[in-house]
Amino acid sequence: MDSHRHNAPLGTIADAIVLSHVTKTFRGERGAEVTAIRDVSLAIPAGQFVAIVGESGSGKSTLMHCAAGLTTPTTGYVALAGTNLSALSSAKRSRFRSQHVGFIFQDYNLVSSLTVSQNIELPSRITPRLQLTADTATVLSSVGLAHRAQHLPHELSGGEQQRVAIARVLAAQPTVVFADEPTSALDLGNSELILGHLRQLASRGSTVVMVTHDIDAAIRADRAVVMAHAGTVDDIWRPGRDQLISRVMSAQQMRQSAR
Numbered sequence: 169m170d171s172h173r174h175n176a177p178l179g180t181i182a183d184a185i186v187l188s189h190v191t192k193t194f195r196g197e198r199g200a201e202v203t204a205i206r207d208v209s210l211a212i213p214a215g216q217f218v219a220i221v222g223e224s225g226s227g228k229s230t231l232m233h234c235a236a237g238l239t240t241p242t243t244g245y246v247a248l249a250g251t252n253l254s255a256l257s258s259a260k261r262s263r264f265r266s267q268h269v270g271f272i273f274q275d276y277n278l279v280s281s282l283t284v285s286q287n288i289e290l291p292s293r294i295t296p297r298l299q300l301t302a303d304t305a306t307v308l309s310s311v312g313l314a315h316r317a318q319h320l321p322h323e324l325s326g327g328e329q330q331r332v333a334i335a336r337v338l339a340a341q342p343t344v345v346f347a348d349e350p351t352s353a354l355d356l357g358n359s360e361l362i363l364g365h366l367r368q369l370a371s372r373g374s375t376v377v378m379v380t381h382d383i384d385a386a387i388r389a390d391r392a393v394v395m396a397h398a399g400t401v402d403d404i405w406r407p408g409r410d411q412l413i414s415r416v417m418s419a420q421q422m423r424q425s426a427r
């Protein structure tokens with residue numbers, strides 16, 4: 169067992185992601201402080217597919233960035249796959265991420281100077297020990313992009329670029345996958361395709377965390393965590409559509425009445 173686990177105040181050895189009392193405060197250039205998440209604790213078991221939902225500005229992306237080790241919490245503790253991220257230097261944290269974490273992010277998905285194929289092969293080039301579980305042609309064809317292997321990212325539409333990012337995760341099958349709005353640039357058919365892939369990743373043992381405003385995407389997850397005013401306010405197992413809409417709406421109303 170990893171020694172860092174002994175300090176874990178929350179979660180069990182089967183948890184792929186543990187956040188304990190995590191607060192993240194940003195200080196703006198003019199000195200104003202914003203607390204994006206406050207005292208959040210969350211444990212996600214290995215192989216679970218979790219959706220994080222909630223109104224704009226509620227802290228979803230910040231929570232995901234802290235969980236992925238892209239942002240250091242102001243206070244609190246984050247463990248990924250049994251490793252305490254706070255105990256790692258920034259260089260070690262970035263090596264850990266390249267070995268264990270896959271990202272499907274809308275803004276900075278792909279390296280612009282590399283072709284679609286090279287982008288998919290990138291994780292295994294950066295981390296030679298990382299074995300790709302499927303070949304590039306197979307994963308590209310599974311997201312409907314077999315014919316675009318030699319193109320550069322700027323030659324693809326936004327939704328196509330997003331599907332390349334998903335193909336890269338499918339090829340590497342990382343321990344943990346973080347997806348921020350993975351269906352936002354996709355039509356209905358491609359959304360279904362991608363949600364099916366995320367589900368399959370989870371059934372093969374990856375832990376999948378998806379931030380989304382898309383309720384129809386969120387109800388495909390095993391569990392939905394609802395966020396409002398910088399905290400988690402609800403945690404629903406196998407959410408139904410109407411149930412989730414009403415919980416998200418009531419979280420939003422709670423905030424409006426508190427203003």
Ligand SMILES: Nc1ncnc2c1ncn2[C@@H]1O[C@H](COP(=O)(O)OP(=O)(O)OP(=O)(O)O)[C@@H](O)[C@H]1O
Nearest residue numbers: 194196202203204223224225226227228229230231
């Ligand atoms: N680098 C930053 N500096 C200052 N404030 C920030 C920074 N990043 C986020 N925030 C603030 O923290 C709060 C939460 O932001 P976050 O991006 O986590 O929200 P979100 O739930 O992902 O929203 P959306 O659904 O719009 O993407 C917001 O009020 C935002 O303005």
Ligand SMILES: [Mg+2]
Nearest residue numbers: 228229230379
């Ligand atoms: Mg966001």
